[in-house]
Amino acid sequence: MSREQQAVQQARKAFLTGRSKPLDYRIKQLQNLKQFIKEKTTDIANAMRKDLHKTANATQLFEILGLEGEINLAVSKLAEWAAARPVNKNLLTIADDVYIQPEPLGVVLVIGAWNYPIAVTLQPLVGAIAAGNAAVVKPSEVSSHTAKVMELLPLYLDPEMYKVVTGGVPETQELLRQRFDHIFYTGSSTVGKLVMEAAARHLTPVTLELGGKSPCYIDKNCDIRIACRRITWGKYMNCGQTCIAPDYILCESNIQDKVINEIQKCIQEFYTNDPKSFADYGRIINQRHFKRIMALTEGSTLAIGGDSDESECYIAPTVLRDVTPGSKVMQEEIFGPILPIVIVNGLKEAIQFINEREKPLALYIFSSSKKVIKQMISETSSGALVANDCLVHFTISDLPFGGVGNSGTGRYHGKYSFDQLSHLRSCLIKKLNMEGVNQMRYPPHTTEKLRWARVLLLKQVNLARWRQVAQVAVIAALAAFVVQRFLRR
Numbered sequence: 456m457s458r459e460q461q462a463v464q465q466a467r468k469a470f471l472t473g474r475s476k477p478l479d480y481r482i483k484q485l486q487n488l489k490q491f492i493k494e495k496t497t498d499i500a501n502a503m504r505k506d507l508h509k510t511a512n513a514t515q516l517f518e519i520l521g522l523e524g525e526i527n528l529a530v531s532k533l534a535e536w537a538a539a540r541p542v543n544k545n546l547l548t549i550a551d552d553v554y555i556q557p558e559p560l561g562v563v564l565v566i567g568a569w570n571y572p573i574a575v576t577l578q579p580l581v582g583a584i585a586a587g588n589a590a591v592v593k594p595s596e597v598s599s600h601t602a603k604v605m606e607l608l609p610l611y612l613d614p615e616m617y618k619v620v621t622g623g624v625p626e627t628q629e630l631l632r633q634r635f636d637h638i639f640y641t642g643s644s645t646v647g648k649l650v651m652e653a654a655a656r657h658l659t660p661v662t663l664e665l666g667g668k669s670p671c672y673i674d675k676n677c678d679i680r681i682a683c684r685r686i687t688w689g690k691y692m693n694c695g696q697t698c699i700a701p702d703y704i705l706c707e708s709n710i711q712d713k714v715i716n717e718i719q720k721c722i723q724e725f726y727t728n729d730p731k732s733f734a735d736y737g738r739i740i741n742q743r744h745f746k747r748i749m750a751l752t753e754g755s756t757l758a759i760g761g762d763s764d765e766s767e768c769y770i771a772p773t774v775l776r777d778v779t780p781g782s783k784v785m786q787e788e789i790f791g792p793i794l795p796i797v798i799v800n801g802l803k804e805a806i807q808f809i810n811e812r813e814k815p816l817a818l819y820i821f822s823s824s825k826k827v828i829k830q831m832i833s834e835t836s837s838g839a840l841v842a843n844d845c846l847v848h849f850t851i852s853d854l855p856f857g858g859v860g861n862s863g864t865g866r867y868h869g870k871y872s873f874d875q876l877s878h879l880r881s882c883l884i885k886k887l888n889m890e891g892v893n894q895m896r897y898p899p900h901t902t903e904k905l906r907w908a909r910v911l912l913l914k915q916v917n918l919a920r921w922r923q924v925a926q927v928a929v930i931a932a933l934a935a936f937v938v939q940r941f942l943r944r
């Protein structure tokens with residue numbers, strides 16, 4: 456039996472004991488996960504520096520804070536999320552208990568990516584634990600140092616219920632041959648298809664957190680200086696290796712020079728004149744990606760940057776101007792610090808450009824006009840839309856995070872993670888009395904019965920509203936009674 460098969464079997468055996476169901480157990484595991492990130496802060500920071508040249512503070516800011524927030528939220532809201540959710544009834548079921556009961560799915564496979572290796576691997580795990588599942592966690596082998604730290608997770612969590620399997624493609628493929636109750640994958644769309652194919656063999660549901668090219672439209676009617684500060688931050692953070700980084704800019708030709716000028720100023724302000732020796736500027740994860748990204752710049756005109764050093768996987772913050780839609784850099788997600796500017800003739804053409812391509816994970820628009828923003832929202836589709844900023848939607852736990860179409864399927868963060876990794880079970884509890892009401896559905900199916908069925912089934916009953924009406928009626932009756940007594944005196 457392979458190591459992967461063993462891990463899944465043990466997790467399933469643990470799940471079948473039922474011990475992950477009580478909320479106290481889940482809360483304890485979530486607290487232990489928090490303990491892990493607290494006690495292993497230094498190990499995580501060192502690993503992250505080796506993998507991606509991230510500083511300890513950047514690791515805290517962009518990996519740990521969000522994860523901590525998700526754990527805190529799940530701990531404080533778990534009782535509410537896990538409780539039965541009453542629903543509206545029809546007249547036929549008015550006397551019954553009708554509700555949704557979230558229940559664990561079983562064993563969840565979490566496959567993480569390397570760019571924010573802690574956040575994209577452990578945030579789905581928070582959802583899996585909160586929802587009462589067992590889990591097998593497969594960190595990305597590409598961020599190998601961070602994966603090594605995650606191997607220590609079972610020292611903190613129930614080691615039979617939560618397994619960490621490290622390794623590369625063969626190990627992931629062996630895992631994917633096993634039967635899971637849900638697969639939560641973060642990574643490229645190409646591998647996402649393989650994951651979905653493997654899952655289909657067992658009819659396992661999937662969440663696919665994928666990537667793609669996220670456009671950024673700059674309207675001429677906006678504060679270009681502020682827009683460029685926010686875009687520069689969103690693009691060059693983690694050396695452009697952020698799934699929701701603005702991939703390319705769309706703008707009119709008459710503002711292109713100003714955009715380039717402002718981005719140049721921001722690069723200098725944020726990363727100095729020498730980003731290579733600046734601590735807060737990252738590195739490309741490995742030489743394969745370095746070569747891939749450098750090749751994408753071929754045939755385009757350089758406006759800013761362009762320096763690189765393969766031995767260090769360093770690529771300077773770079774902007775390309777007057778990029779044509781057919782150029783190499785526009786054929787795939789860049790996932791690096793290269794920012795192409797594509798010229799369009801206004802909003803309508805920008806919308807058409809976006810709609811002719813795959814639905815993006817994020818869509819950014821910078822404009823002072825509410826009308827322009829509203830038009831972009833109503834005439835395009837994307838996982839998320841952010842106006843006048845970049846990336847920040849990721850920080851709001853109440854917003855579902857995920858793609859649409861080629862950028863992914865499913866969503867997570869906060870309660871969405873809990874729901875995504877739960878089965879929302881429909882429950883209807885009837886009593887064995889009042890059999891007369893059921894005559895209508897038993898044969899013979901007469902016209903009279905059909906008439907009653909129409910009334911009883913098509914009429915939705917909003918019990919909360921009924922209760923309100925009843926309360927108002929009682930108050931009115933009381934008031935009438937008091938007034939009458941008062942008048943009689």
Ligand code: NAD
Nearest residue numbers: 567568569594595597623627642643646664665666667698
């Ligand atoms: P990666 O190479 O780390 O792959 C992700 C996972 O897939 C790894 O665990 C890896 O072992 C596994 N894998 C790779 N090839 C496989 C194969 N042939 N069969 C089975 N498993 C395989 O990461 P990546 O794909 O380079 O990640 C970058 C992509 O992820 C980008 O497109 C980015 O936009 C996307 N991403 C999306 C999100 C999101 O939340 N939507 C977050 C981070 C990254």
